[in-house]
Amino acid sequence: MTTLPLSRVPDPCDAPALRWGILAPGGIASAFASALAAHTTQRIVAVGSRSAARAQTFAREHGIGVAHASYEALLDDPNVEAVYVASPHSRHAEQALAAISAGKHVLVEKSFTQDARQAAAVIDAARAAGITLMEAMWTRFLPHVDVLRQLLADGALGEIETVSADHGQRFTPDPAHRLFDPAAAGGALLDLGVYPVSFASMVLGTPGRITARGTLTDTGVDRQISAVFDQFPGSTAHALVTTTLAAQTPTRAAISGPEAHVDLPSRFYTPVPLRFVPRTGEPVTSPAPVITGSGGLAYEAAHFARLVAEGRVESPALPWAETLAIMQTMDQMRAQVGARFPGED
Template sequence: MTLPTTRIPDPNDAPALRWGVLAPGGIARDWTAALHATTASRVVAAGSRSLERARAFAADFDVDRAYGSYDELVADDGVDAIYVASPHSEHHDHALLAIEAGKPVLVEKAFTRNAAEAAEVIDAARAAGLLLVEAMWTRFLPHIDVVRRCLEDGLLGDVVAVEADHGQLLFPDGPQRMADPALAGGALLDLAIYPIAFAHLALGGFTEVRATGTLTDAGVDAGETVAVIGPQGAVGTLSSTMRAKTPCAASISGTAARVEIDGWFYQPNTVRLIDTDDRELDRFETPRREHGLAYEAAEFARLLTAGATESDLLPLDETLRLMQVLDEIRGQLGVRFPGEG
């Protein structure tokens, strides 16, 4: 028994796009560095509420144009697509701003604050016939495609259990947005989204979701454990916290074998195939560990060049279903963001 190969192409082989970065913060810096290092695409414009910040970003990454407003950025005729890298609380408005300007959009995860906002953005993009993709970078990585193929080919037998965790030490001394309800802070949208999305792929969706967790004094979730059941009765145990670094491992166990991804499972990684006697049968090593964010940008470039309006690797309907799961978990935990309807 051996692992299948990946179908994910080298990012270097993707068509070139001219990108505009909306909100040039930390994740935008990582994404741009990956884009410039391993693809033919380039960021040609950056927009921020602070012209000084946009200019600093442009200088650091040799970007042609810097704007002190998002409206100017999305109106730039020399930009093929917009990457929305603002806090979760702003994704809805900023994605709609780009769509209304006729620009295809790659929106950072979590896609929006809630499912209602996600539905509005998806409906707007579909009505305009524009490409829209959630930047859940894990879905576009080679090792996750190996896992996907294991599931498609029935290599593991009947899937019985999924486990995944994601914990980072980000509170109380981490980024301020993590603790701020107004910015849709908390562990769920930043950290738990990874194990939840992984289990959703492995199980083919959820029929039941049960969550328990703890909240900070400000009312955002500090961490949670989520138990899920898939359509065929398989169970998932998922956890996250922003108060400690955890192993960040993931596994899918079936009646014939299991696959394991060790620490940082959501980044470019190694997949190991283990038989029912705990013997390692095979392993897949991601060919390029660095600059993993380039894979989602490369997928977007291929899709846009082909005239597609969404990705088969993460369809918009699944993005919406995942937001509905996050809403359900927040409801069980008692987390509500200011201004939600």
């Protein structure tokens, strides 16, 4: 009978506690704060917003002791060790650089920045300062993804032939919403498509060729992008990735080789069981997740806290070079479909 490897991901509660500051109290920041409170020993000691009222409301809702009425005050807070940057993509680089300058370790919500040029500047600053810096691509740190990594390392599928992943959600068109606003680095790709792009990168590496097709919204951001990646180092594999902000898609992922394939069900980027289907023998499914839904954000926070405690500046599960390469891939995809942000050539 086929058996799957066990996840090696530690309990998030076992990670040493950091004193966190939340920069920009939006929806993802709320999910992050709830996950840390429920599943870790991490401490959120402060929140900062451009609005004093928003900071105070967020602090009250999440039991945070200090609410700062500016981002600068948060970064000046000596009790804050690490900052979680949860603002729109267009602000990530500016705010991550400010946090690095303030001597804070920085976890930057994905997409890491709005383009590769900004990503390189942030990485260079962290390298020079000896600061721990990581993109908050939470999928990388989930237990089922560790099982997948082990299957790939063991060659259980044989030489990979295809990788596919999609992520689409339906948003009502609204020029005032950040996803439809070029000035906020809106569009499907950076918010949703980064998941399948990052998944393909994890499995196959950086593609030598990117062929993308897409459509734009009336405001000029990418509405839908589909792409084929190929010419991976030492591989003849293809990756197919799709994203849209106009329809709810299945949000599944799959990896296929001559010996087996792996299916990841809907919301593949969250804690889910994976299904391993060998060419011969019976399929087997990994255990149901212990932590579900957005509670899985606890794993990335715990991983980050361990990096800081160990004096490591980047994660082996998502190194800086790969974060930069993913941004470069998405730059090429946007360029091919004509989606440009203000100030870009």
